[in-house]
Amino acid sequence: MRHAPDILIIAAVHEEIAPLVQELAAPEMHIIGGRRLYAGHLKDVPVRLLVTGPGMVNTAQGLTAAIAAARPMCIVMTGCGGGFAAAGMRVGDLAVAEREVDIQIGIEPDMETQAVRPLPFSLGGESPGDRPGSLSLDSALARSAFQCLDRGFREESVRVRKGVFITVSTVTATDGRAARLFDRHRPVMENMEGQAAAQVAAHYKIPMIEIRAASNIVGKRDRDRWDIPLACSRSAMAVAALLDSDLFGKEET
DSSP, X not given: OOOSOOEEEEESSHHHHHHHHHTOEEEEEEEXXXXXXXXXXXXXXXXXXXXXXXXXXXXXXHHHHHHHHOOOSEEEEEEEEEEOGGGTOOTTOEEEEEEEEETTOSBOOSSTTSOOBOOSSOSSSSOTTSOTTEEEOOHHHHHHHHHHHHHHTGGGTOOXXXXXXXXXXXXXXXXXXXXXXXXXXXXXXEESSHHHHHHHHHHHTOOEEEXXXXXXXXXXXXXXXXXXXXXXXXXXXXXXXXXXTTTXXXXXX
């Protein structure tokens, strides 16, 4: 499936990109690496929408397969996440990642209350400025995306934050752990896929943006206070706003 470079939009589950799939012009559905991929145009921009499956292994496999099929000009990761109240996040608010941190990879700390210690080698091999388990995303794209969304959602009273995202394999379910994670990393968002996507993007030297909407607040697990449909809708709206801007070289009308 070779074609001109496009924007590859990825999410863990279908619900996170369903609003975008519905808006595709001239849509086509493919199976790439065992994953569903939708191709077409959004806001006159050629895009592919990939459902990777949740977690880092699914994300790495699905993203690698999509890149092997056709190298995109940019990767946009989107969907839901847990927002940190200490960072000013509320359910439905948006955040743009500056850095992704895998909080669980490393060496066991001396004390349970400490963060894991970095491995004695780089995971990527070519990122001397990044400590193992932590990867910076494209700073210019992150800054431009934040500015675009901050302007676009201001009238709707949606907060837009920019900062560190942490990737976990075990979802935080207590206020105590949420407080410890914020003290260590000062994150704005918790998720289960971002660091894997960032590492694959860095390996292939493809710029990446990550935008998520908070479906819940990180801490004590209370599903009655979650709003996954709102987060899916907001994150899709954010991606559409970026595609409709000049972020990817399209002139605004």
